[in-house]
Amino acid sequence: MSLERQSNTEDKQVFSKELNSRSKSLSGVSVIIPAYNYSQYLPFAIESAINQTYSPIEIIVVDDGSTDDTKKVVAQYGEKVRYIYQKNSGLSAARNTGIQAASMPFVAFLDADDVWEPEFLKSGMNKFSVLSDEYAIVACYPKRIDRDGRLLPSNPSIKSCPGDIRAEDILLMTRFPPSSVIAKKFVFDHCGFFDTTLRSSEDRDMWLRIATKFKIYLNPETLVMIRKHSSNMSSNPKRMKVNMAKVIKKSWENHVIPHCRFWFWLKALSIHRYQVAIIYIGINKRLNAIIELIISLLLYPFPFKSKNINSSVSLIRLRALARAILK
DSSP: HHHOOOOOHHHHHHHHHHHHHHHTTOEEEEEEEEEESTTHHHHHHHHHHHHHOSSSEEEEEEEOOSSSHHHHHHHGGGGGEEEEEEESHHHHHHHHHHHHHHOSEEEOOOOOTOOOOOHHHHHHHHHHHSSOTEEEEEEEEEEEETTSOOBBBTTTOOOOOOOOEOHHHHHHSSOOOOOOOEEEHHHHHHOOOOOTTTTSHHHHHHHHHHHSSSEEEEOOOEEEEEEEOOOOOGHHHHHHHHHHHHHHHHHHHHTOTTTOOHHHHHHHHHHHHHHHHHHHTTTOOOHHHHHHHHHHHOOSOOOOTTTTTTTTOHHHHHHHHHHHHHO
16 A cells, blocks of 8 residues: 555544544534625525524524625524625635634535525434444535526436545536535534635535545435526636636646546546536537537547436537537
C-alpha cells in the first residue's frame, strides 16, 4: 500500500472515531437557507422547512445583501426563523455563514427557490441512524418544478443509482443538488467550507472534498423539489463551463483520482463538455452546443456506462448532437 493511500485510510479512521464521539445519539438539524433577491420564492422554502415532521430543527436564513423584500418576508415568521444579513458575497459565502452560525450537530441546505417534502429531514435522519459513522452526507433525488410550483415531467432516460456515492462518481457528474443534502456539521472542520472563488459548481467541489475523507449515501426517495427558472445559475453556460473546469482542475491537483488513470480524466473532461452542451441546447444556442459536443466526442469517443452520466442512454451524446443539428 502506498504511503499516500495508507495516510488517507488512517485519516478516515481518526475522523470516524471523532464523528462517533461527537455525533452518536445526538439529534437536531440546522436548516441553512441562503437568499439573494428571491423574496417571491422564499416563503415556500421557509414553510417547507417549518412543516417538517422531524424535530428539533432551527431555521437560518442568510440574506446575502438582497435589495428586495427578503428581510420583510423573514420577519413574518418571528422567532421560528433566525435572520442573518451580510454584504453580498456570493452563494458559497452565504452557506459558510450559515454553517458557522448553526448550533445543531447536523446541517441541511435549502436554496431559497426550492421546496422540501414534509418527510425530507425525517427520512434522511432515519438513514443516518442505521448507517456507520463513516457516512457524512445523506442526500436524495430531486423532482423539478416550474417557477409557479407546477411539477415538470421527469426525464425518462435518467437512471436511478441510489446507494454509496464515491468521489469519482461526483467528479464525472453531480449526483444530487444542495437542497437534497443533510450533512454532519463536524465534517466541515476537516474538509473546509464552500469555495468562495467558485461562482457555480461550488456544491460539486464541496461534495468531492467530503467524499475523499468520508462516505456519502444517496437515498432513492424524491423528497426535494428544485425550481427551474431563468435565474438559475445552471442556465448560464459560460459561468458553468468556467467553474466546472476549475473544479476538475482542483481535483486533478489534489489527486482525487490518481493521475495514472488517464482515461478517467479524459472521460471527466468529455462529460464536462457534454454538460455544457446540454445547457446551450436548453437556451437554443445550437452552434455552441454542436462545438461542445464535438469536443466531448474527440476527448472520449467511446460510449459511457449508464452510471457514469446517470442515464440509461449509452449513445446520449450522439443523440444530443443530432438534436442540436436538426432542431
